[in-house]
Amino acid sequence: MAVKGAVHQEPAYVLHRRPYRETSLLVDLFTLGAGRISVMARGGNAPRSPLKAQLQPFQPLLLDWQGRGDLKTLTQTEVRPGPALRHTDSLYSGLYVNELLQRILPPGDPHPELFAAYIETVNALADTEDVEPVLRRFEGNLAEAMGLGFDWLLTTDTGQEVEAGSFYGYDPEQGIVSSAATGIRLTGLPGAVLAELARGNLDSRECRRVAKRVMRTLTDHLLQGRPLNSRSLFSHGRGDHHES
Known part of the structure; x- marks a missing residue:
């Protein structure tokens, strides 16, 4: 029965x-x-x-x-068979991803696309020592699942595409906004860098710096003051420049 x-x-x-x-x-x-x-x-x-x-x-x-x-x-x-996170940065990054899900996801709310993205993230972390692009992609997937996805190339307050010579802002509830927008969380984002991020380019130090600033603002908004213990692992280990 x-x-x-x-x-x-x-x-x-x-x-x-x-x-x-x-x-x-x-x-x-x-x-x-x-x-x-x-x-x-x-x-x-x-x-x-x-x-x-x-x-x-x-x-x-x-x-x-x-x-x-x-x-x-x-x-x-x-x-079931699965990968092993052997590198320190990969392990710390995996713990960070797990804690994000534990802190942010509401209980009993299925997210099959995010589940697939999580599997891809674990596999990618097991296969690389350069964890930063992997983390930024997962944070973007989490933003989409939580209804806060955004277009790096489009300002939501004006409806215009970003321009290489201009600077922009970011707010978790609005996405990328013009520099004239009021009450935004993050400012001074170069349009040229945003265009590179729209293409998925995380090769340069500046692209990584801007992506990390944006995603840190986003995850802090989603966490609503709840702490992330895994961030202390990065601050005391080799991966201090990787975490969000």
Whole structure:
């Protein structure tokens, strides 16, 4: 007989886990069909539990759970082949991405396109030491999922395309705006750089600097004051210039 609220073979990734009660784990997941959810893994923190090794960040999983409340109960775990984040910057970047999702995504709200982008991001981080373009692309995907996507080439207040010799601003609720716009969060963005970013060019130091400023403003807006612990990893490690 089918169990009410039961889900089977759901693609998922662990965003965060922590001890729960005596021997269990409380696990925050990003799933394909259910979005961000929390599950209890009974006995998962017991000394000989296989769940300790299975419920790891960046590990592709197929999960079964049941329950109709906010906290589900994990009933089955299947580990799928996946990449390994061996480089320090890649690992720190992955933790940053996970924490963004954990802090920003509303619970129980599926985002299949963002889930696909997350898989691409994990694979890309495992395959490169130059993590900055990977992070900027994911932040852009997150902005789209949260309804804050924007066009680097178009000013929303005037409807005009940016010009190479002019400077512009950015506001999370408006996107790129003219320098005459009032009450904007970020100013002094060169039009020539915005045009390069519209083409996906993150090769130059200036393009990376502007993209990071914009995406930092965007993620801070989405976080609404909630801290990101992963940022301290960058400030104390090799990746201080990468994080958003």
